[in-house]
Amino acid sequence: MGKEIKYTGTPLKIIQEKPEMVVEWPRSLKHFHTYGKLTKFFQELKNGRLFATYCSNFNCEEKRLWLPPRADCPDCNQLTSWIEVPNPVIGEVYTFTKVEYPGEGIELEYPYFQIDIDLGSQFATIFKSYLLYGEPYIGMEVIAGFRTDNPTNTILDIFWIPKK
Amino acid sequence: MIKFGKGNLRIPKWQRPVYVVAGGLTPFRKRFPEYKMEELCAMAYRQMTQENDLLLSPKEIKGLLNFAAYGEFADHFQDQLLCEAKVHDYLGLDPLPNIGVKTGGATGGSTVLAAAMAIASGYADCVLAMGWERMDEVDTKTGNFYISTAACKDFETRLARMYTAYYAPMARRFTEIYKVSETTRAKIAVKNRLYAYYSPYAQQGGKHTIEEVLSSKMICDPLRVLECCAMSVGAASMLLCSEELAYELSEKPCRLYIAGGTHTLRVADRRHMDIPMLPHEKSGMYDELLKEITAQGGRWPGFESFLAARFAAYMLYRMAGIKNPIEDLDLVELHDAFTISDLQTYGDIGLRPYGEETDYIESGDAYFGGKCPSNLSGGLLGTMHAVGATGIFQGIECLWQIQNKYDKFHGDTKIWEYCKKEKPKDWISLQVLKAKKALWISHAGVGSHVTAGLLEKAF
Numbered sequence: 001m002g003k004e005i006k007y008t009g010t011p012l013k014i015i016q017e018k019p020e021m022v023v024e025w026p027r028s029l030k031h032f033h034t035y036g037k038l039t040k041f042f043q044e045l046k047n048g049r050l051f052a053t054y055c056s057n058f059n060c061e062e063k064r065l066w067l068p069p070r071a072d073c074p075d076c077n078q079l080t081s082w083i084e085v086p087n088p089v090i091g092e093v094y095t096f097t098k099v100e101y102p103g104e105g106i107e108l109e110y111p112y113f114q115i116d117i118d119l120g121s122q123f124a125t126i127f128k129s130y131l132l133y134g135e136p137y138i139g140m141e142v143i144a145g146f147r148t149d150n151p152t153n154t155i156l157d158i159f160w161i162p163k164k
Numbered sequence: 165m166i167k168f169g170k171g172n173l174r175i176p177k178w179q180r181p182v183y184v185v186a187g188g189l190t191p192f193r194k195r196f197p198e199y200k201m202e203e204l205c206a207m208a209y210r211q212m213t214q215e216n217d218l219l220l221s222p223k224e225i226k227g228l229l230n231f232a233a234y235g236e237f238a239d240h241f242q243d244q245l246l247c248e249a250k251v252h253d254y255l256g257l258d259p260l261p262n263i264g265v266k267t268g269g270a271t272g273g274s275t276v277l278a279a280a281m282a283i284a285s286g287y288a289d290c291v292l293a294m295g296w297e298r299m300d301e302v303d304t305k306t307g308n309f310y311i312s313t314a315a316c317k318d319f320e321t322r323l324a325r326m327y328t329a330y331y332a333p334m335a336r337r338f339t340e341i342y343k344v345s346e347t348t349r350a351k352i353a354v355k356n357r358l359y360a361y362y363s364p365y366a367q368q369g370g371k372h373t374i375e376e377v378l379s380s381k382m383i384c385d386p387l388r389v390l391e392c393c394a395m396s397v398g399a400a401s402m403l404l405c406s407e408e409l410a411y412e413l414s415e416k417p418c419r420l421y422i423a424g425g426t427h428t429l430r431v432a433d434r435r436h437m438d439i440p441m442l443p444h445e446k447s448g449m450y451d452e453l454l455k456e457i458t459a460q461g462g463r464w465p466g467f468e469s470f471l472a473a474r475f476a477a478y479m480l481y482r483m484a485g486i487k488n489p490i491e492d493l494d495l496v497e498l499h500d501a502f503t504i505s506d507l508q509t510y511g512d513i514g515l516r517p518y519g520e521e522t523d524y525i526e527s528g529d530a531y532f533g534g535k536c537p538s539n540l541s542g543g544l545l546g547t548m549h550a551v552g553a554t555g556i557f558q559g560i561e562c563l564w565q566i567q568n569k570y571d572k573f574h575g576d577t578k579i580w581e582y583c584k585k586e587k588p589k590d591w592i593s594l595q596v597l598k599a600k601k602a603l604w605i606s607h608a609g610v611g612s613h614v615t616a617g618l619l620e621k622a623f
Contacts, residue, residue, distance in 0.1 A: 015337030022197045025243070025301075038318065061167075068319045068430070095340075095467055098385035102324030110165035114323050114384075116333050118461060126432035128320055129267055138340055139461075155319050 033154075037071035040082055041094075048146040050089050052123070053080035059140035064124035088146035090163060091117035094126050096136045107156060115160060117142060134162040166471075168435045173440070175482045176423055178284035183410035183417045184619060186210030186403040187560030189573075190368045190582035192548030195300040196397035201242060202254035205296055207555075208401040208579035209281055211582075215573075216403075218413050228409065230288035231351065232262035235275035235295030238310055241296040251294065259332035268314050269501060270424075271295060272400065272555025273606020273615030277422050279404045281333040286587035289409055293402040293553035301397035307395050314609050316430050319588045324384070328392055328502065329611050335433060335504035337388065337467035341460060346386060348522045350377035350504040353390050355531060356500055356539045360546025362591055363574055364583040365557075366397055371545045388601035391503040396550035400557040415623060416567040421484040421619040425475030426464070431610045434471065440478045440513040453519045464518075470611035473512035480603075480616040481514075493536050493618075494599035495565055497558035497605035509605055513616065532594050540565070540594040555606030555615065562602035562619045569596035 010097050012023040029074040044051045054071035062075045065083065073080050096115040102108075114133040132145060141163035151157045188211030190204045199207070209460040213222040220228070244250065257320040259319050267274040272295040279293035281440045299307055312325045320330065338344060352376060360369030372390060374387035380390040403413075412416035424503040425537060428434055436458075437452055477489075486492045496515070507525075515529070515536065529535040541547055541561035548557060571593050573579060580587040600621040607614045 002359075016197060020198050032595065033317065035318070052406075055243040068433075072558045090463070094461065095337040096335065097387075098382075099324050099329045099331055100385065101326060101381075102329070104303075104305040105309055106325050107322060114329055114333070116467075124435055125430075128323055128430070128432055130323060138336070139568050154322055156322055 011144070031134070041069050042153065042157070044147060045146055046151040048087070050085040050087075050144055050150045051082050052085050054083055056081040060081065062124060065122055067119065067123055067127050078112060080161040085119070087092070087120070087144070091119040091142055091144075091160070093136045093138055093142060094118040096131070097137060106124055115142070115161060129158055129160055131159050132159045166435070167269045167388065168341065173478075175479060179285060179286055181407045182280045182404060182420045183407060183418045183622065184402060184404050184415040184420050184559065184563055186212045186216035186218055187556075187563050187605040188401040189365050189557060189560060190367050190398040190400075191585070192396045192398035192550055194367060194394060195398065196298075197300070199245065201296055201399070202251050204399045205251045205270060205294060205401070206254060206399070208294065208399040209551065210293075211405055212401040214228055215416070219415070220423050225290075225403070225413070225528040226256070227332070227403070228290040228595035229260060229292055230290055231260060231279070231282045231359055232257055232294065233265055233275045233278040233282070234262055235265045235271040235293075235552040235556065237268060237271050237297055240310055241307065242301050251296070252326055252569040257292070259307065268608030269499065269549075269551055270555060270606040270608035270613040270615055271552045273422070273558065273604070274555070274619060275552070276404070276420075276556060276559055277424055277615050278375060278421055279402070280422050283404055283406055284489055289406045291404045293404055293556055294399065295554070295556045296399035297398050297550035299550065300397050304395065311522050316498070319488065328384040328387050330431070331504055332387045332400050334366060334508065334610065335386050335461075335502070336469045338504060338508060341457060341462055342519055342521065344507070345453045346378060348525055348550035349391060350374045352500065352506050352519045353505040353526050353545055355379045355484060355585070356413055356524075356543040357546040359532070359540050359594060360542025361540045362594055364580045364585050364587070364611055365392055365398075366542045366547040368394055369542055370495070373578065378618065387502055387504065391545075392588065393501045393544040393549040394530040396548045398550040400553035400560060402427045402556050402560055411600055417622050418566050418619040419562055419622045420617065420619055421480055422615055423476050423483060424549065424615045425472040425479070426613050427471040427611050429609060430465055430614050434463070437471070437523065438465070439518070440474055442477060443481050443486065444514060445484070445517070450518060460524055464496045469518065470512045470607070470614060472614035473509050473605060473607065473613050473616070476605075476614045480618055482621065486601075486618070490516070490536055493601050495540060495560055495562070495596050495602045496536060497543060497602070497604040498538050498543045499554075499605050500539055501549060501607070504546070506539075506543075509607070513603070513605065538594065539568075540596070542554045555604070555617075558606065559617055561621065565596050565602055566619055566621050568595065568599075573622045580599055
């Protein structure tokens with residue numbers, strides 16, 4: 001008789017046996033998040049700098065900035081270029097919500113205000129983030145802040161504060 | 165700016181007509197531990213083949229199938245990749261070809277679209293379109309996180325991990341631009357949950373008041389819990405076929421038209437563009453509205469409207485010869501995952517002009533007995549959002565209305581027993597008399613994918 005194969009797992013906890021059986025299946029899985037060509041955006045947040053992209057194809061009609069950035073232009077499908085949005089970055093609250101019931105794993109103390117920020121006509125898009133403190137209203141001026149100490153290496157490294 | 169090239173607005177031309185003859189549903193529940201997913205699929209399949217007054221036996225119908233399209237939103241909810249293979253085998257359909265379809269909340273509609281294209285192209289004569297979801301193998305907060313990964317993982321997911329938080333900014337913006345009372349949104353919740361009260365399949369039907377909706381727990385301001393759909397478990401099954409087979413299989417076949425549209429995953433990426441006009445809309449009719457919107461820093465479709473729904477309706481109405489939806493349609497089933505998504509869609513599909521969406525509710529048109537009632541099934545708010553099944557369930561409810569079978573599938577005591585629910589003593593029929601045309605909208609994300617389907621009486 002050869003070596004007997006041992007069970008090395010942990011027996012599953014029974015949640016219910018009637019009318020049919022359900023068992024618990026605990027997981028602890030590690031995923032990776034690839035930033036690809038957007039790496040510069042996330043790295044620069046840690047330096048307190050906000051970068052957007054723009055299409056450098058002279059023939060492309062879309063001249064405005066992309067923020068969130070895109071490494072490729074969706075209109076002409078050519079590569080974009082980086083440009084810094086100089087500090088202080090000021091925008092207006094375009095819309096917002098008070099998040100009272102977030103999903104599993106939320107990394108912000110709640111409730112908090114998630115805000116969408118209009119950065120002006122030179123930008124093609126609106127930027128989603130959160131308000132560090134205060135109560136937002138549509139049209140409220142806000143200034144970008146950066147988590148340069150103990151950065152999260154995520155989009156949470158940028159936040160906004162009321163201008164006044 | 166999206167600018168259409170000359171090929172982009174081509175109206176789909178199918179090689180031959182497509183019909184729907186039968187549908188089957190399971191009851192929908194928040195938790196459904198009595199059955200495995202494939203067992204629920206078998207239940208829906210049995211109702212489809214055995215309870216729809218088909219003229220051939222289940223064995224004969226099985227012998228006609230050439231192809232299957234399967235919809236499931238998220239493999240990770242039940243930790244089962246390739247569930248399509250498991251279901252296909254369980255139904256005994258190997259080695260017929262099948263494909264899995266995944267377009268978020270529009271998965272069900274896209275599954276019907278894939279099935280229809282197989283018939284329209286001649287690849288198949290008889291196709292099963294089935295969808296399902298099992299959302300009870302994780303807790304609600306984990307489920308909310310999983311769903312929020314259908315927001316942009318780079319720039320959005322970490323900002324809420326909760327999908328309501330991506331709709332709530334739209335609700336606020338819509339309210340601001342169009343001066344909408346939250347009471348109108350509450351009326352949608354009251355209406356659809358009431359209709360679900362009469363459905364044996366429904367997960368959370370009930371007789372609520374506007375005050376109850378407005379005082380219910382806030383999830384993400386301004387959306388409250390009674391304005392949000394719940395996670396569901398269940399399956400839906402639809403039988404599609406060619407014209408020739410339609411009349412061999414059924415005395416009450418319905419002709420199907422269906423088209424799709426898409427837009428960005430992130431609402432905030434939606435740049436201003438010209439509105440594609442529906443057949444009944446006149447050039448220039450939105451000029452003043454657009455001036456007002458842009459004066460408030462807005463854009464079209466922006467946060468208020470869904471280009472994907474508008475594009476799908478643009479195509480569908482021209483495919484199906486719809487001149488004016490509010491006049492030509494007898495009922496609609498809309499994607500009321502949230503009250504606001506329902507409200508936004510009224511303008512997109514032309515039930516009302518943009519800016520006048522609330523009038524569809526306030527006028528009474530949207531109610532049973534109104535001009536074009538919506539979500540008599542109970543919709544997503546009241547009956548179900550077992551995501552992969554949803555767009556199929558909606559189509560089946562349209563089918564049964566046109567076939568004059570609302571009572572058969574919602575009122576029969578046996579159906580209530582099948583769903584293991586007690587039929588309310590004050591049950592009423594929501595059958596629309598002489599319904600000939602019914603539309604349903606299947607919708608994903610914050611409007612990333614939409615299909616618009618239409619069933620037309622063909623008997």
